[in-house]
Amino acid sequence: MRGHIILSHGSDSGxxxxxxxxxxxxxxSLGWTTVRPDYREDDARGYAGSIDPRLAQLARAIADSPAPPVLVGSSMGAFVSGLASLDAPVAGLFLLALPTTIPGYPRDFALRPGVPSFLVHGYADDVCPLDEALAFARAHAIPALLVQDDHRLGATLPDIEAEFLRFLGNLA
Incomplete structure (x- = not known):
């Protein structure tokens, strides 16, 4: 087994x-184990209201991991993955369509310094502003893949897969 990965979906998703x-x-397919928490009940509380329940669920998944996991998150899943890294050791963060703030939530996005991280963001993301995500990545020296895509990142999935393979390869 290579390691363990927890993949967190975005809001209005599953x-x-x-x-x-x-x-x-x-x-x-590369020998990693994975788990995908289901945050749909938490998401019924609204964007800001879902964060603390999502964090609690993610903390339980991290505690159940055989070793510090890699956290992968899309949109709201990226936001909570970064915050979860502040409270528990993680092996890496692969962040997609990152919001750096959630209206009504008192904390901005943050992550544990020194954790290997990577950002993927679409130029045409109309939900999570590119400039804010890129400014965060720049300020924290996080490598990024910027793609000609929207918030869902569906048109560039092969590019994301290739970058994810590189990211995991660098962790192994």
């Missing part, structure tokens, strides 16, 4: 969402 499903399958 654990069988395209991006997290494809990335989980790819990781499993």
């Amino acid at each position: 654990p069988d969402a395209t991006k997290v499903s494809v990335l989980a399958g790819l990781a499993e």
